[in-house]
Amino acid sequence: MEESEPDHSAPEGAVCAEHQGRPAAFTCPRCGNYACIFCWHALSSRCDACLKRDPAAAAPPLAWEGRTGTGIGRYFGTLGSAFRPVRSAPAFARPQVGPAVTFFLLSALPMAALAGVIPYTKTLMFGSSLAVTVQGHPSSADIATDVARAMLIQLGLFALDFAALALPFTSLVRAYTDETKRPAALRALLYRIWLLPGATLLFFLALWLLPPGPTPETASPFLPFVLTIQLTFNALLLLSMRATARFACGITPLLSYVVTAVPLVIWMIVQWFVQLAAPGAL
Numbered sequence: 052m053e054e055s056e057p058d059h060s061a062p063e064g065a066v067c068a069e070h071q072g073r074p075a076a077f078t079c080p081r082c083g084n085y086a087c088i089f090c091w092h093a094l095s096s097r098c099d100a101c102l103k104r105d106p107a108a109a110a111p112p113l114a115w116e117g118r119t120g121t122g123i124g125r126y127f128g129t130l131g132s133a134f135r136p137v138r139s140a141p142a143f144a145r146p147q148v149g150p151a152v153t154f155f156l157l158s159a160l161p162m163a164a165l166a167g168v169i170p171y172t173k174t175l176m177f178g179s180s181l182a183v184t185v186q187g188h189p190s191s192a193d194i195a196t197d198v199a200r201a202m203l204i205q206l207g208l209f210a211l212d213f214a215a216l217a218l219p220f221t222s223l224v225r226a227y228t229d230e231t232k233r234p235a236a237l238r239a240l241l242y243r244i245w246l247l248p249g250a251t252l253l254f255f256l257a258l259w260l261l262p263p264g265p266t267p268e269t270a271s272p273f274l275p276f277v278l279t280i281q282l283t284f285n286a287l288l289l290l291s292m293r294a295t296a297r298f299a300c301g302i303t304p305l306l307s308y309v310v311t312a313v314p315l316v317i318w319m320i321v322q323w324f325v326q327l328a329a330p331g332a333l
Contacts (some may be wrong), residue, residue, distance in 0.1 A: 059096060069100065074248060092298070103301035106144035106232070108200065113142050116150050129154060133243055136287055138292035139206035142170045143235040143242070152240035159213075159241075160206070163248035167205025169255040172197050177255075188294035208325060209248050215318040216240060220292060223310040228300040243288055250284035252278070289315060 052189040061075035067087035068075075075085030080097035095102060113118070114128030132139040152267065169177045174197040176184040189197070216242050224236035257277040289311055297307035 057096075062275055065322070066096070075183050091203060095298075102141070102298060106141040106235075106299045106301065108141075108143040110139055113139065114144065115242075116142075116145070116147065118242035126154075126157065129242065130158065130245070132285055133206070133291065135244060136243075136291035137294045137298070140291065140298045142299075143238045143295050144232055144299040145238070146231070146234050148234055148238060151238045155241040155244065158245040159209070159248055162245055162252050163206050163209035164202040166248045166252040166255060167201040167203075167208075168198055169259055170200035171204045177259045179258070179261060181260060205248070205251075207274075211321055211325065212247055213240070213244055215321040216292075216314045216322045217246070218314075219317050220310060220314040222295055223313060224300055225303070227296075227302050227306055227310065234293075234294055239299070243291045245283045246288040246291075250281040254281050254283070 057080065059077045059080060061078045065085040067073045068084035068088055069090050073087040073089070076088050077086045077091040078084075079086055079091075079101055080093040081097045082102045084098055085101065090099040092099065092102055111117075113132060114125040117125060120128070155286070172194075174186050174189040174194045176186055178184065185194075199208075217237065220240065221233075223237040225233050228235075254277055257280075258274075261277070275318055292314070293307050293311040296302045296310050297304060302310065
């Protein structure tokens, strides 16, 4: 027999502890106070006051920071948690930055380097259906140098992306939260920024793997699906940033959108300038 979900409903006639004029809908199992629908966090099953007081207690540590399982299992478990951006966000309220840096070096950087191989190599031409054509008569050393150059180009572009998001996001979060919760913004980006190069890598791999369109001028019929995946990854990163600001740092709902929207606009401007410069520079 399956266990039923605990009943957190408030008794009839109860009012919200934070908003005396609103009827309560839930009872917080942590503090016992009543909460209205605006003060209740269903994913963590606690009231807004408790979540702000101790956000790290609302979510288990990220798998990467746990002590059970193999390193590979914890690595992929942490990658998978990116697809639960709201539920996992309170875990970023923990203070350790070192594990986040290690995960960043093992996830985002390799993905960014690999994402540059297909679009920026000049000695190899990658076509549809796993086609690879050697351009000219380069030696093995020439190809290796060219691939390394392509990786460095994408790493440079990724560094711009990371800076465009991290600098304004961490600065704004620092302005609106107390000192103990400030590391959460940087931790969130170090753990989740892999979604950007991951989306780029999947995009180019899909173009290389998938069959071409019916004519050379026609795009692959799978292209809209590939673009949807890329946009989904980007949206997950933004959702993670907003959820971190709201649930790990205790920033108000409106401000949590602001501190996410500003980095997004800056990142889009940087992307625009890079696209303008890319044809001549790359």
